[in-house]
Amino acid sequence: MNNFDYIRASDIADAVRMKAADPAAKFIAGGTNLVDLMKYEVERPARLIDISRLPLRSVEETDDGGVRIGALVPNSDLAYHPLIERSYPLLSSAILGGASAQLRNMASTGxxxxxxxxxxxxxDVATPCNKRAPGSGCGAIAGLNRINAILGTSEACIxxxxxxxxxxxxxxxxxxxxxxxxxxxxxxxxxxxxxxGETPxxxxxxxxxxxxxxIELPPQGFATHYSYLKIRDRLSYAFALVSVAAALELENGHIRVARLALGGVAHKPWRDVAVEALLRGEAPSRDLFGAAADALLKDAKGFAHNKFKIGLARRxxxxxxxxAANATPQVQSIKKVR
Incomplete structure (x- = not known):
């Protein structure tokens, strides 16, 4: 790990001033990702700006019935917050599906x-990576790519x-x-x-x-018809090979609103509103859900070791x-898929 200067911001304006004066500096709160990257020498910041004491730890209802979550709310506090558990259980479930209890206690929302x-x-700093060293190449494309992306990839990064x-x-x-x-x-x-793209x-x-x-959430939290399913190599403390967040609003036996997002398959959480539109107005069925899965994955591209992700994602x-349709969400404390 490289040597670095350490300073603490007293308020948001102070943090902004410090960062503007030194754009290469890094903010640190829980440090659960940044410290690891520094240990591996992937990140080598000359200065850390500690923001852990800023007043950004509240979870509050907004005037329109949504919720505003401060950037420094610990993941564990957010997952077990009564408002989130009651109105946004999809978010609570997803958080509890990630990392370990110790990391969730430290990790911040922002x-x-x-x-x-x-x-x-x-x-691995001994290998080529366009994310870490732009222009050096992507070692994963022709290398060990079992955990890598199948959607939204480019020749520069997967x-x-x-x-x-x-x-x-x-x-x-x-x-x-x-x-x-x-x-x-x-x-x-x-x-x-x-x-x-070309700037991974x-x-x-x-x-x-x-x-x-x-982070602000709208009033609609899909508190009944939701589920978060995470498929991984180990039952706990492992990243997703594929994860799915589904949220539905049903009316008279038909889907009025549908939300669908994937994790573990792209450089960002993957959502396609055109696919969600295919579900609206329809009665829930396996055939309908299969058609939605096919539409969402129509541009998926596997590599030597991760082609299995396409079929896994569909299922x-x-x-x-x-x-979600049956209101029987996956329970994160029970690792067996329901």
């Missing part, structure tokens, strides 16, 4: 959004986004609130993360001098939508 994408070659929480936030149509020298602004969650080193659309202050989508 930091979860900023996790670097997952790939063996990204973490890494996947590691977050479980973000898959649920994508399905729930969240908004990200940020602050910077130019003031505050909001980013629709579906637009926050980026596909790799840029994970998201947060500017270098901005800080996440909150997981059908299973998760069925769980």
């Amino acid at each position: 930091g979860n959004l900023l996790q670097r994408t997952r790939c063996l070659y990204f973490y 890494a996947t986004h590691p977050s479980d929480m973000c898959v649920a936030l994508a399905a729930l149509d969240a908004t990200v609130h940020v602050a910077g020298p130019a003031g505050a602004r909001s980013i629709a969650f579906v637009d926050f993360h980026r596909l790799p 080193e840029i994970d998201n659309n947060l500017r270098s001098d901005e800080i996440i202050t909150a 997981a989508i059908i299973r998760t939508l069925t769980q």
Whole structure:
């Protein structure tokens, strides 16, 4: 690990000023991802700005019936918050499906959004990686790519986004609130993360001098017909090979609103509103869910070791939508798929 300067921000404006003065500096809160990257020398910041004491730890209802989540709320606090458990159980379930209890106690909500994408070659500084060293090549494309992406890939990168929480936030149509020298602004969650394209080193659309202050959820939380299913190599403390967040609103036996997002398959949580539109107005059925899965995966491309993900994703989508329609969500404390 390299030597670095350490400073602590006293408030949001102070944090913004510090970052604007040194765009290469890194914010640190829980540090569950950044410290690992520094140990591997993937990240070598010369300065860390500690934001852990900023007043961003509240979970509050908004005037329109939604909820605003401070960027420093620990993942564990958020998962077990009564408002989230009652009104947004999909989010609670996704958080509890991720990492370990110890990491969830430390990890912050805003930091979860900023996790670097997952790939063996990204973490190994002895190998080529366009995310870590732009222009060096992608070792995963012709290498060991079992865990890598099948959607939204480019010739420059096939890494996947590691977050479980973000898959649920994508399905729930969240908004990200940020602050910077130019003031505050909001980013629709579906637009926050980026596909790799020719610039895989840029994970998201947060500017270098901005800080996440909150995540806002709309009033509709799909508290009855939802499910989060995570398929992984180990029963706990493992990243998803494929994960699915499904949320439905049913009316008179038909789907009035549908939300569907995938994790473990792309450089960002994967959501396609055109596929969701195919479900609206229809009666839930295995054939309908299979057609939605086929539409969502029509452009999927496997590589030497991860082609199995396409079939796995199809089955997981059908299973998760069925769980949501039947109001029998996957229980994260029970690892067997229902």
